[in-house]
Amino acid sequence: MRDHLAVSPGLWLRRWSAIDARSVLTAFADPAMTWQARESIESLDAAERWVAVQSDQWASGAAFAFAVVDGEDTVLGNVTVSAVNRRHATGWVSYWTTQSARGQGVASGACRALARWTFDDVGLFRLELGHRVNNPASCRVALAAGFVSEGIERQKLEYDGMRYDVERHARLATDEEPVLS
């Protein structure tokens, strides 16, 4: 199973490492990241724990998280396949990018590469993801990475006392590779 992948010139996926904790802390300082981790990441300790969890989950096969990095190994984001279910060959995809890396195709390219890797190296068949309907950028990323919309899950998530509709997308191993725009 490869743990270092080329996405496009100057863009790579590699496993998270303990040296990335400070980059993780910086990434989570962005208010848009508030709901992207189970535990709030407001200290270096919490960021170190987050990295350690990614490593443990990789080792157990429960989830596979990659840091998205540029040619200088600067962290630009994260893509993960979690909820890996070997019985049904399914997984759940999620992603985030750092504030300064956004709007350059980083999440779309990384998500596309993650999906290909998950089909080829892990052997999963169906990948799902979901985004709040008020997160159009995430929807664009899903579509660019070949995840077809499968409809709206009404009021699926609750954050800060407010419920949100979620759009479900999925990509199958047999779907055509998305065309790069």
Ligand SMILES: CC(C)(COP(=O)(O)OP(=O)(O)OC[C@H]1O[C@@H](n2cnc3c(N)ncnc32)[C@H](O)[C@@H]1OP(=O)(O)O)[C@@H](O)C(=O)NCCC(=O)NCCS
């Ligand atoms: C969503 C997120 C991952 C996108 O990352 P990114 O690296 O900027 O994504 P890309 O550059 O690959 O693509 C962004 C797309 O969203 C579009 N976009 C950006 N902001 C948008 C907005 N407010 N409304 C509509 N589209 C928007 C861009 O135009 C682009 O679409 P295009 O390729 O068709 O032009 C990033 O904004 C993020 O990390 N947000 C916080 C965490 C998060 O929401 N994660 C997803 C949870 S489901």
